Amino acid sequence: MKNTINVARSSMPDFEEYCNEIKGLWDSRFLTNMGEKHLQLETDLKAYLGTPNITLFTNGHLALENIITALDLHGEIITSPFTFASTTHAIVRCGCTPVFCDINYDDYTIDVSRIESLITEKTSAIIPIHVYGNLCDTDGIKKIADKYDLKIIYDAAHTFGVRKNDISSANFGDASMFSFHATKVFHTIEGGAVTYSNPTLKDKLNDLKNFGIHGPENVPAIGGNAKMNEFAAAMGICNLRHIDVEIEKRSRVYSCYTELLSGISGIKLCSPQPDVKPNYAYFPVVFDEYKYSRDKVFDILAENNIIARKYFYPLTNSFECYTGRPGFNDDETPIAKFTAEHVLCLPMYADLSLEDVERICTLIIR
Numbered sequence: 001m002k003n004t005i006n007v008a009r010s011s012m013p014d015f016e017e018y019c020n021e022i023k024g025l026w027d028s029r030f031l032t033n034m035g036e037k038h039l040q041l042e043t044d045l046k047a048y049l050g051t052p053n054i055t056l057f058t059n060g061h062l063a064l065e066n067i068i069t070a071l072d073l074h075g076e077i078i079t080s081p082f083t084f085a086s087t088t089h090a091i092v093r094c095g096c097t098p099v100f101c102d103i104n105y106d107d108y109t110i111d112v113s114r115i116e117s118l119i120t121e122k123t124s125a126i127i128p129i130h131v132y133g134n135l136c137d138t139d140g141i142k143k144i145a146d147k148y149d150l151k152i153i154y155d156a157a158h159t160f161g162v163r164k165n166d167i168s169s170a171n172f173g174d175a176s177m178f179s180f181h182a183t184k185v186f187h188t189i190e191g192g193a194v195t196y197s198n199p200t201l202k203d204k205l206n207d208l209k210n211f212g213i214h215g216p217e218n219v220p221a222i223g224g225n226a227k228m229n230e231f232a233a234a235m236g237i238c239n240l241r242h243i244d245v246e247i248e249k250r251s252r253v254y255s256c257y258t259e260l261l262s263g264i265s266g267i268k269l270c271s272p273q274p275d276v277k278p279n280y281a282y283f284p285v286v287f288d289e290y291k292y293s294r295d296k297v298f299d300i301l302a303e304n305n306i307i308a309r310k311y312f313y314p315l316t317n318s319f320e321c322y323t324g325r326p327g328f329n330d331d332e333t334p335i336a337k338f339t340a341e342h343v344l345c346l347p348m349y350a351d352l353s354l355e356d357v358e359r360i361c362t363l364i365i366r
C-alpha cells in the first residue's frame with residue numbers, strides 16, 4: 001500500500017555501486033562456491049567486527065544449525081523463549097532439547113541467576129540471545145559455562161557492530177551467529193555468519209556448508225549446502241562500506257523516539273547499557289501499565305498505515321508446533337510471557353524521517 005510505514009525497510013547501496021561490484025561476475029561466470037566476493041566479504045567482516053574467525057552462510061538460521069552440529073552439541077541446551085523462531089527451531093532440528101530460562105525484566109536477555117538451577121547431566125551448552133542489540137551478561141554466562149564445562153553460542157543476530165568496552169559482540173563465548181537478512185542493520189539480502197574462537201572449526205564448517213566435498217573425487221565428510229553466493233556477498237561488500245552511516249542514521253531515529261516517548265507514564269523503553277556502543281537495531285516499547293494495551297496501540301497505528309511488530313510474540317515455548325512437548329510452557333517463563341504480551345517494536349530504519357517518528361509518537365500519546 002502507498003504511504004505505508006513498515007516496521008523495517010532494507011537499506012541499499014546506490015544501484016551503480018552494486019552494478020560495479022557484480023560486473024566482474026559476467027566475465028568470470030563464477031557465481032558461487034566460495035568465489036572472490038565471498039572471500040573478500042569474509043576478510044572485510046573480520047576487519048570490521050574485529051574477530052579472528054568467520055564463516056559465511058546462506059542465512060543466519062543455517063549458520064546456527066551448522067555451528068550446533070560443528071560443536072557436536074547433544075542433550076539439553078539452555079536458552080530463552082523470548083527470541084525469533086530460529087533459535088529454538090535450530091536447537092530442536094539439530095536433535096537437542098531446549099531448556100527454557102526466563103529473561104531479565106529490563107534488557108530482555110537471559111536471566112543469568114536462573115541458569116544454574118536448570119543444568120542437569122544432559123546439559124551440553126547455553127545458547128543465549130542478545131535481544132534487540134542488548135548484550136547478555138557475558139561474564140556471568142562464562143563463569144557458569146566454565147564451572148560446568150558447557151559450550152556457549154550467542155544468537156547475535158541483533159548485535160552486528162555492537163561492542164562492549166571495545167570488545168566486539170562477535171568475540172563472546174565459543175561462537176556467535178549473525179543474520180544478514182534484508183531487515184537487519186547489515187544485510188546481504190539473505191545471509192549469515194558464524195564467528196568463533198577455535199580456528200580448527202573453519203574446516204568443519206566448510207564441510208557442513210559444502211557437502212563435505214574436498215575434491216571432485218574426495219568426500220570425507222557428511223555435509224549439507226549452505227553457501228553464500230557471489231551476488232549476496234557483493235551486496236554485503238557494498239553495504240559494509242556504508243555501515244557507519246547506516247548506524248548513525250538509525251541513531252537519529254532512535255534519539256527522536258527516545259525524546260518523545262521517555263517520561264510517559266506506563267511506557268517502558270530500553271535503557272542504554274553501560275560501556276556498550278549500540279547499533280540501534282530496534283525500538284522496542286513495553287506498554288506495561290499504559291492507558292492503552294499493546295494490542296490497542298498496534299491497532300491504532302495500523303489504522304494509520306503504520307505497521308509495528310509484536311516482536312517477540314508469541315514466545316517460542318508456546319508455539320503451536322511444540323504443543324504437548326514437556327518443558328514447552330510459557331507459564332514457566334513469566335517475565336518473558338509478560339514482555340511478549342506488552343511489547344511492540346516501532347518502525348525503525350535508517351531512512352525513517354523524523355516527521356514520521358513524530359507522527360507515530362503523537363498517535364501513541366494522544
Ligand SMILES: *Cc1c(COP(=O)(O)O)cnc(C)c1O
Pocket residue numbers: 059060061062083084086087129155157158178179180181191192
Ligand atoms: C533474524 C534472526 C535470526 C535468523 O536469521 P535469518 O538470517 O533470517 O535466518 C535468528 N535469530 C534472531 C534473534 C533473529 O533476529
